[in-house]
Amino acid sequence: MLRLLFVFLTSFSLSYLLLWGTDGEASPVFGSINSVLFVLGAMFGALSFAFFNYVEGVMKDIPKKLKFQNLELYSLVVSLLTDLKREVISNVLLVVVLLLTAFFAGAVAEMDFLHRLNFSSYSTWGIQSVRGACFLSIIVVVCVQLGGFVTANSLREEVSMYGE
Template identity: 80%
Template sequence: MLRLLVVFLTSFSLSFLLLWGTDGDATPMFGSINSVIYVLGAMFGALSLAFFNYIEGIMKDVPKKLKMKNFELYSLVVNALTDLKREVISNVLLVVVLLVLAFFAGAFGEMEFIQRLSYTSYWTWGVQSLRGACLLSVIVVVCVQLAGFVTANSLRAEVSMYGE
Protein backbone atom coordinates (compact mmCIF):
# COMPACT_ATOMS: atom_id res chain seq x y z
CA MET A 1 0.00 0.00 0.00
CA LEU A 2 2.84 2.36 0.83
CA ARG A 3 4.51 1.56 -2.49
CA LEU A 4 1.28 2.39 -4.33
CA LEU A 5 0.97 5.68 -2.45
CA VAL A 6 4.55 6.61 -3.34
CA VAL A 7 3.96 5.73 -7.01
CA PHE A 8 0.73 7.73 -7.11
CA LEU A 9 2.17 10.82 -5.39
CA THR A 10 5.33 10.71 -7.51
CA SER A 11 3.27 10.40 -10.69
CA PHE A 12 1.04 13.26 -9.61
CA SER A 13 4.05 15.44 -8.78
CA LEU A 14 5.81 14.70 -12.06
CA SER A 15 2.64 15.39 -14.05
CA PHE A 16 2.04 18.67 -12.25
CA LEU A 17 5.69 19.64 -12.64
CA LEU A 18 5.48 18.96 -16.38
CA LEU A 19 2.38 21.12 -16.71
CA TRP A 20 3.83 23.89 -14.55
CA GLY A 21 7.19 23.80 -16.32
CA THR A 22 5.61 24.08 -19.75
CA ASP A 23 3.08 26.65 -18.52
CA GLY A 24 0.26 24.37 -19.59
CA ASP A 25 1.61 23.60 -23.08
CA ALA A 26 1.69 19.88 -22.20
CA THR A 27 -2.08 19.92 -21.57
CA PRO A 28 -2.95 17.98 -24.78
CA MET A 29 -0.98 15.00 -23.43
CA PHE A 30 -3.48 14.70 -20.60
CA GLY A 31 -6.59 15.34 -22.66
CA SER A 32 -7.08 11.81 -23.96
CA ILE A 33 -5.93 9.83 -20.94
CA ASN A 34 -9.39 8.33 -20.36
CA SER A 35 -9.38 6.55 -23.72
CA VAL A 36 -5.95 5.04 -23.00
CA ILE A 37 -6.73 4.11 -19.42
CA TYR A 38 -9.99 2.37 -20.39
CA VAL A 39 -8.20 0.19 -22.92
CA LEU A 40 -5.53 -0.66 -20.36
CA GLY A 41 -8.23 -1.45 -17.80
CA ALA A 42 -10.04 -3.79 -20.19
CA MET A 43 -6.84 -5.59 -21.12
CA PHE A 44 -5.85 -5.80 -17.47
CA GLY A 45 -9.23 -7.28 -16.54
CA ALA A 46 -8.94 -9.99 -19.17
CA LEU A 47 -5.36 -10.70 -18.17
CA SER A 48 -6.31 -10.90 -14.51
CA LEU A 49 -9.06 -13.42 -15.18
CA ALA A 50 -6.65 -15.59 -17.15
CA PHE A 51 -3.99 -15.22 -14.45
CA PHE A 52 -6.43 -16.14 -11.69
CA ASN A 53 -7.41 -19.30 -13.59
CA TYR A 54 -3.74 -20.07 -14.19
CA ILE A 55 -3.07 -19.93 -10.45
CA GLU A 56 -6.06 -22.23 -9.86
CA GLY A 57 -4.49 -24.69 -12.29
CA ILE A 58 -1.19 -24.55 -10.44
CA MET A 59 -2.97 -25.22 -7.15
CA LYS A 60 -4.51 -28.34 -8.68
CA ASP A 61 -1.06 -29.46 -9.87
CA VAL A 62 0.40 -29.44 -6.36
CA PRO A 63 0.67 -33.16 -5.58
CA LYS A 64 -1.49 -34.44 -2.76
CA LYS A 65 1.35 -36.81 -1.80
CA LEU A 66 3.30 -33.75 -0.71
CA LYS A 67 0.64 -33.10 1.90
CA MET A 68 1.40 -36.45 3.52
CA LYS A 69 5.19 -36.29 3.08
CA ASN A 70 5.91 -32.71 4.05
CA PHE A 71 2.90 -30.78 5.28
CA GLU A 72 4.92 -27.61 5.96
CA LEU A 73 6.14 -27.43 2.37
CA TYR A 74 2.66 -28.19 1.04
CA SER A 75 1.19 -25.49 3.27
CA LEU A 76 3.86 -23.00 2.15
CA VAL A 77 3.09 -23.61 -1.55
CA VAL A 78 -0.67 -23.39 -1.10
CA ASN A 79 -0.38 -20.24 1.03
CA ALA A 80 1.90 -18.59 -1.55
CA LEU A 81 -0.57 -19.35 -4.32
CA THR A 82 -3.51 -18.15 -2.23
CA ASP A 83 -1.68 -14.89 -1.51
CA LEU A 84 -1.05 -14.50 -5.22
CA LYS A 85 -4.76 -14.97 -5.92
CA ARG A 86 -5.60 -12.32 -3.31
CA GLU A 87 -3.14 -9.95 -4.94
CA VAL A 88 -4.80 -10.47 -8.32
CA ILE A 89 -8.20 -9.61 -6.85
CA SER A 90 -6.90 -6.55 -4.99
CA ASN A 91 -5.11 -5.34 -8.13
CA VAL A 92 -8.34 -5.60 -10.12
CA LEU A 93 -10.18 -3.58 -7.48
CA LEU A 94 -7.39 -1.02 -7.46
CA VAL A 95 -7.51 -0.59 -11.24
CA VAL A 96 -11.30 -0.15 -11.10
CA VAL A 97 -10.90 2.55 -8.44
CA LEU A 98 -8.23 4.30 -10.51
CA LEU A 99 -10.45 4.16 -13.61
CA VAL A 100 -13.36 5.70 -11.75
CA LEU A 101 -11.09 8.33 -10.18
CA ALA A 102 -9.68 9.30 -13.59
CA PHE A 103 -13.18 9.56 -15.03
CA PHE A 104 -14.51 11.73 -12.23
CA ALA A 105 -11.38 13.89 -12.19
CA GLY A 106 -11.84 14.56 -15.90
CA ALA A 107 -15.52 15.36 -15.47
CA PHE A 108 -14.81 17.59 -12.46
CA GLY A 109 -12.13 19.49 -14.35
CA GLU A 110 -14.54 20.29 -17.16
CA MET A 111 -17.27 21.69 -14.90
CA GLU A 112 -18.07 25.32 -15.50
CA PHE A 113 -17.64 26.54 -11.91
CA ILE A 114 -14.05 25.22 -11.88
CA GLN A 115 -13.31 27.33 -14.94
CA ARG A 116 -14.44 30.48 -13.08
CA LEU A 117 -12.23 29.96 -10.01
CA SER A 118 -9.20 32.13 -9.46
CA TYR A 119 -5.97 30.31 -10.18
CA THR A 120 -7.88 28.28 -12.77
CA SER A 121 -4.75 27.01 -14.47
CA TYR A 122 -3.50 25.48 -11.21
CA TRP A 123 -6.84 23.78 -10.61
CA THR A 124 -6.89 22.47 -14.18
CA TRP A 125 -3.31 21.28 -13.92
CA GLY A 126 -4.10 19.56 -10.62
CA VAL A 127 -7.02 17.69 -12.17
CA GLN A 128 -4.97 16.74 -15.21
CA SER A 129 -2.12 15.63 -12.96
CA LEU A 130 -4.57 13.44 -11.05
CA ARG A 131 -5.56 11.78 -14.32
CA GLY A 132 -1.88 11.36 -15.24
CA ALA A 133 -1.19 9.80 -11.85
CA CYS A 134 -4.05 7.35 -12.40
CA LEU A 135 -2.64 6.34 -15.78
CA LEU A 136 0.90 5.83 -14.50
CA SER A 137 -0.37 3.95 -11.44
CA VAL A 138 -2.40 1.59 -13.65
CA ILE A 139 0.72 0.95 -15.73
CA VAL A 140 2.67 0.12 -12.56
CA VAL A 141 -0.10 -2.23 -11.36
CA VAL A 142 -0.08 -3.99 -14.74
CA CYS A 143 3.70 -4.45 -14.47
CA VAL A 144 3.39 -5.81 -10.92
CA GLN A 145 0.70 -8.23 -12.11
CA LEU A 146 2.97 -9.40 -14.93
CA ALA A 147 5.78 -9.94 -12.42
CA GLY A 148 3.36 -12.07 -10.40
CA PHE A 149 2.68 -14.11 -13.52
CA VAL A 150 6.41 -14.76 -13.91
CA THR A 151 6.55 -15.88 -10.28
CA ALA A 152 3.59 -18.20 -10.77
CA ASN A 153 5.17 -19.62 -13.90
CA SER A 154 8.39 -20.36 -11.99
CA LEU A 155 6.39 -21.99 -9.22
CA ARG A 156 4.54 -24.15 -11.75
CA ALA A 157 7.88 -25.26 -13.19
CA GLU A 158 9.08 -26.22 -9.69
CA VAL A 159 5.87 -28.11 -8.97
CA SER A 160 6.12 -29.96 -12.29
CA MET A 161 9.78 -30.81 -11.76
CA TYR A 162 9.34 -32.23 -8.28
CA GLY A 163 5.65 -33.11 -8.52
CA GLU A 164 5.54 -36.85 -8.26
Protein backbone atom coordinates in the same frame (compact mmCIF):
# COMPACT_ATOMS: atom_id res chain seq x y z
CA MET B 1 -0.06 0.08 0.25
CA LEU B 2 2.83 2.36 1.06
CA ARG B 3 4.44 1.55 -2.29
CA LEU B 4 1.19 2.38 -4.08
CA LEU B 5 0.93 5.70 -2.27
CA PHE B 6 4.53 6.49 -3.22
CA VAL B 7 3.88 5.63 -6.88
CA PHE B 8 0.71 7.72 -6.97
CA LEU B 9 2.27 10.76 -5.30
CA THR B 10 5.39 10.56 -7.45
CA SER B 11 3.28 10.26 -10.61
CA PHE B 12 1.12 13.16 -9.50
CA SER B 13 4.20 15.30 -8.83
CA LEU B 14 5.78 14.47 -12.17
CA SER B 15 2.55 15.17 -14.02
CA TYR B 16 2.09 18.49 -12.25
CA LEU B 17 5.69 19.49 -12.88
CA LEU B 18 5.24 18.69 -16.57
CA LEU B 19 2.13 20.85 -16.76
CA TRP B 20 3.69 23.66 -14.73
CA GLY B 21 6.95 23.53 -16.68
CA THR B 22 5.18 23.74 -20.02
CA ASP B 23 2.73 26.35 -18.72
CA GLY B 24 -0.16 24.02 -19.54
CA GLU B 25 0.96 23.19 -23.08
CA ALA B 26 0.97 19.47 -22.18
CA SER B 27 -2.74 19.59 -21.22
CA PRO B 28 -3.96 17.78 -24.36
CA VAL B 29 -1.94 14.73 -23.33
CA PHE B 30 -3.83 14.53 -20.05
CA GLY B 31 -7.13 15.40 -21.67
CA SER B 32 -7.15 12.29 -23.83
CA ILE B 33 -6.02 9.81 -21.17
CA ASN B 34 -9.50 8.33 -20.62
CA SER B 35 -9.55 6.58 -23.98
CA VAL B 36 -6.22 4.91 -23.23
CA LEU B 37 -7.24 4.10 -19.66
CA PHE B 38 -10.36 2.22 -20.69
CA VAL B 39 -8.48 0.11 -23.21
CA LEU B 40 -5.75 -0.54 -20.65
CA GLY B 41 -8.39 -1.43 -18.05
CA ALA B 42 -10.06 -3.91 -20.39
CA MET B 43 -6.74 -5.54 -21.21
CA PHE B 44 -5.85 -5.66 -17.52
CA GLY B 45 -9.19 -7.28 -16.70
CA ALA B 46 -8.62 -10.00 -19.29
CA LEU B 47 -5.06 -10.52 -18.06
CA SER B 48 -6.24 -10.76 -14.46
CA PHE B 49 -8.92 -13.30 -15.31
CA ALA B 50 -6.38 -15.44 -17.17
CA PHE B 51 -3.82 -15.04 -14.40
CA PHE B 52 -6.31 -16.03 -11.69
CA ASN B 53 -7.24 -19.17 -13.63
CA TYR B 54 -3.56 -19.93 -14.20
CA VAL B 55 -2.80 -19.74 -10.48
CA GLU B 56 -5.82 -21.94 -9.79
CA GLY B 57 -4.38 -24.47 -12.26
CA VAL B 58 -1.01 -24.35 -10.52
CA MET B 59 -2.74 -25.06 -7.21
CA LYS B 60 -4.42 -28.11 -8.73
CA ASP B 61 -1.05 -29.34 -10.02
CA ILE B 62 0.43 -29.58 -6.51
CA PRO B 63 0.74 -33.29 -5.80
CA LYS B 64 -1.53 -34.43 -2.98
CA LYS B 65 1.11 -36.82 -1.69
CA LEU B 66 3.24 -33.79 -0.81
CA LYS B 67 0.63 -33.04 1.85
CA PHE B 68 1.52 -36.32 3.58
CA GLN B 69 5.26 -36.22 2.89
CA ASN B 70 5.97 -32.63 3.94
CA LEU B 71 2.95 -30.85 5.38
CA GLU B 72 4.92 -27.68 6.13
CA LEU B 73 6.10 -27.31 2.52
CA TYR B 74 2.64 -28.11 1.17
CA SER B 75 1.06 -25.49 3.44
CA LEU B 76 3.65 -22.92 2.40
CA VAL B 77 3.07 -23.46 -1.32
CA VAL B 78 -0.72 -23.35 -0.95
CA SER B 79 -0.45 -20.22 1.20
CA LEU B 80 1.78 -18.45 -1.33
CA LEU B 81 -0.53 -19.28 -4.21
CA THR B 82 -3.58 -18.20 -2.24
CA ASP B 83 -1.85 -14.89 -1.47
CA LEU B 84 -1.13 -14.51 -5.18
CA LYS B 85 -4.82 -15.03 -5.98
CA ARG B 86 -5.77 -12.43 -3.36
CA GLU B 87 -3.29 -10.00 -4.91
CA VAL B 88 -4.91 -10.47 -8.32
CA ILE B 89 -8.32 -9.62 -6.86
CA SER B 90 -7.02 -6.59 -4.96
CA ASN B 91 -5.20 -5.37 -8.08
CA VAL B 92 -8.42 -5.57 -10.09
CA LEU B 93 -10.25 -3.55 -7.43
CA LEU B 94 -7.41 -1.03 -7.36
CA VAL B 95 -7.49 -0.57 -11.13
CA VAL B 96 -11.28 -0.08 -11.05
CA VAL B 97 -10.89 2.61 -8.35
CA LEU B 98 -8.11 4.32 -10.34
CA LEU B 99 -10.20 4.23 -13.53
CA LEU B 100 -13.17 5.77 -11.74
CA THR B 101 -10.95 8.40 -10.13
CA ALA B 102 -9.48 9.35 -13.50
CA PHE B 103 -12.92 9.51 -15.07
CA PHE B 104 -14.38 11.73 -12.35
CA ALA B 105 -11.27 13.92 -12.27
CA GLY B 106 -11.70 14.46 -16.00
CA ALA B 107 -15.35 15.36 -15.53
CA VAL B 108 -14.50 17.84 -12.76
CA ALA B 109 -11.75 19.39 -14.88
CA GLU B 110 -14.27 20.18 -17.60
CA MET B 111 -16.73 21.93 -15.27
CA ASP B 112 -17.28 25.61 -15.94
CA PHE B 113 -16.89 26.85 -12.38
CA LEU B 114 -13.17 25.97 -12.37
CA HIS B 115 -12.59 28.26 -15.31
CA ARG B 116 -14.20 31.18 -13.50
CA LEU B 117 -11.83 30.96 -10.53
CA ASN B 118 -8.71 33.11 -10.44
CA PHE B 119 -6.40 30.16 -9.91
CA SER B 120 -8.09 28.03 -12.53
CA SER B 121 -4.93 26.96 -14.36
CA TYR B 122 -3.38 25.60 -11.16
CA SER B 123 -6.51 23.73 -10.12
CA THR B 124 -6.99 22.37 -13.63
CA TRP B 125 -3.37 21.22 -13.69
CA GLY B 126 -3.88 19.52 -10.33
CA ILE B 127 -6.93 17.68 -11.59
CA GLN B 128 -5.14 16.69 -14.79
CA SER B 129 -2.22 15.51 -12.69
CA VAL B 130 -4.59 13.19 -10.82
CA ARG B 131 -5.49 11.67 -14.18
CA GLY B 132 -1.81 11.30 -15.06
CA ALA B 133 -1.11 9.73 -11.67
CA CYS B 134 -3.95 7.25 -12.18
CA PHE B 135 -2.57 6.33 -15.60
CA LEU B 136 0.99 5.79 -14.37
CA SER B 137 -0.24 3.90 -11.30
CA ILE B 138 -2.24 1.54 -13.50
CA ILE B 139 0.89 0.93 -15.59
CA VAL B 140 2.77 0.02 -12.39
CA VAL B 141 -0.04 -2.31 -11.26
CA VAL B 142 0.02 -4.05 -14.65
CA CYS B 143 3.79 -4.54 -14.33
CA VAL B 144 3.42 -5.94 -10.81
CA GLN B 145 0.71 -8.29 -12.06
CA LEU B 146 3.00 -9.49 -14.85
CA GLY B 147 5.72 -10.08 -12.25
CA GLY B 148 3.26 -12.23 -10.32
CA PHE B 149 2.58 -14.21 -13.48
CA VAL B 150 6.31 -14.89 -13.82
CA THR B 151 6.38 -16.05 -10.19
CA ALA B 152 3.42 -18.37 -10.76
CA ASN B 153 5.10 -19.75 -13.87
CA SER B 154 8.26 -20.49 -11.85
CA LEU B 155 6.19 -22.24 -9.20
CA ARG B 156 4.47 -24.34 -11.84
CA GLU B 157 7.89 -25.30 -13.23
CA GLU B 158 9.06 -26.33 -9.76
CA VAL B 159 5.91 -28.36 -9.16
CA SER B 160 6.31 -30.07 -12.54
CA MET B 161 9.96 -30.93 -11.98
CA TYR B 162 9.73 -32.16 -8.42
CA GLY B 163 6.07 -33.05 -8.14
CA GLU B 164 6.35 -36.80 -8.50
